[in-house]
Amino acid sequence: MKLSQLASTLIGSEIVKLGGEIKEKIRQGARIYNFTVGDFDPALFPIPKELENAIIDAYRQGHTNYPAAEGNLDLRQAIASFIYEKEKLTYSTDEILIASGGRPLIYTVFRAICDKGDKVVYAVPSWNNNHYTHFTESEHVVIETGPETRFMPTAQQLAPHLKGATLLSLCSPQNPTGTTFDKAELSAICDLVLEENKQRGPDQKKLYVMFDQMYWHLTYGEIRHHNPVSLRAEMKDYTIFIDAISKAFAATGVRVGWSLGPAPVIQKMKQIMTHIGAWAPMAEQKALAVYLQESPAIEHYLTGYKKEIEERLNSIYNGLMQLKQLGLPVDAIKPEAAIYLTVKIDAVGKTTPQEKTLSSQADVTAFLLDAAGLALVPFYAFGASASSPWYRMSIGTCKKEDIPIILQQLQEALQPLR
Numbered sequence: 001m002k003l004s005q006l007a008s009t010l011i012g013s014e015i016v017k018l019g020g021e022i023k024e025k026i027r028q029g030a031r032i033y034n035f036t037v038g039d040f041d042p043a044l045f046p047i048p049k050e051l052e053n054a055i056i057d058a059y060r061q062g063h064t065n066y067p068a069a070e071g072n073l074d075l076r077q078a079i080a081s082f083i084y085e086k087e088k089l090t091y092s093t094d095e096i097l098i099a100s101g102g103r104p105l106i107y108t109v110f111r112a113i114c115d116k117g118d119k120v121v122y123a124v125p126s127w128n129n130n131h132y133t134h135f136t137e138s139e140h141v142v143i144e145t146g147p148e149t150r151f152m153p154t155a156q157q158l159a160p161h162l163k164g165a166t167l168l169s170l171c172s173p174q175n176p177t178g179t180t181f182d183k184a185e186l187s188a189i190c191d192l193v194l195e196e197n198k199q200r201g202p203d204q205k206k207l208y209v210m211f212d213q214m215y216w217h218l219t220y221g222e223i224r225h226h227n228p229v230s231l232r233a234e235m236k237d238y239t240i241f242i243d244a245i246s247k248a249f250a251a252t253g254v255r256v257g258w259s260l261g262p263a264p265v266i267q268k269m270k271q272i273m274t275h276i277g278a279w280a281p282m283a284e285q286k287a288l289a290v291y292l293q294e295s296p297a298i299e300h301y302l303t304g305y306k307k308e309i310e311e312r313l314n315s316i317y318n319g320l321m322q323l324k325q326l327g328l329p330v331d332a333i334k335p336e337a338a339i340y341l342t343v344k345i346d347a348v349g350k351t352t353p354q355e356k357t358l359s360s361q362a363d364v365t366a367f368l369l370d371a372a373g374l375a376l377v378p379f380y381a382f383g384a385s386a387s388s389p390w391y392r393m394s395i396g397t398c399k400k401e402d403i404p405i406i407l408q409q410l411q412e413a414l415q416p417l418r
Helices: 005-009 014-027 049-060 073-087 102-113 129-135 155-161 183-198 233-237 263-276 282-291 295-325 361-371 400-414
Strands: 096-099 119-124 139-144 167-171 208-212 239-244 257-260 330-332 340-345 390-394
Touching (some): 005 129, 049 282, 073 282, 102 257, 119 129, 119 155, 139 155, 155 183, 183 233, 295 330, 295 400
Parallel strands (some): 167 208
Antiparallel strands (some): 330 340
């Protein structure tokens, strides 16, 4: 069947493919501990009760018609106040765009800024930058990161690639790694962007930064979130934020996200959004406009919510470190943020008791699923090298009582390898 060039060349999601395999094994009766999806089990992580009640009230009040194309004014006002209170960022309502989560906003950023052949700079592993760059037929400028920088790109790595680029895509806390930019490194990256833009003439495109901070509420211990505009005020002219309630309030299915950015860019994103219609539902917008003004309720929710996530991340991390001390081929990066743990299973070249050699990382992934009942997402699903031994482990569906079982099963699967 002859279809468009885009449809013919678009790469399918490795995560969706792995999810299909997991569902089939579960259908056949296997007990799988599924840590692939960046989502939450509502029984473990419900949305805030105040938000739930406000959504129900909004539907009962008849808020079921179209919202404004740029998002309802009351919600944009509430977001402006919320962002100022939490991050001391000042944005007017014409610098804010609402959509049904982060994805349509990311899509409209790419569509508003990037033309065919434009340079888009992004690090891997990272979430979906490769696919969005493909949508716009832009040039992929890929920086592969490693554990020595906690899989975060550095100013030194980015510097040779920013000349002439149109978009730099950054994410912190990072999906899939759960790691963050420190203040000095992000400041240095901002300085590179500002210097590059100073060298461009009035008729040239500027270099914009898409800064995905979807997980910025979820930092742990001494880790602090930093953003480009707080570090360098001049970056406000070149930064488009991606944010939402999806992760901050375990509300992935409620579908309300927002962008903050320069008004001319936001206006063009809005115009694109009018054609794809990916608006957040009216009732959810009305409810969130109310909830974001309830600071004590928000703080109470986040305190308990973050504690539960951090306990899971640290418990698994500590267990993996014990397996490492036993000499098993595992490692992990100490959790910093988000709902993800970066895990290493370095078993390529080893042989199973059934005399099967694990000749690729894909073999290792399948082995973990079959022998340990453990489903993780390999970093090659996020654009990293196919030989990368690193994985994303998402704990949004993890029951604390299952953690010792998971670690025991992993130990029993890895110990016989030779």
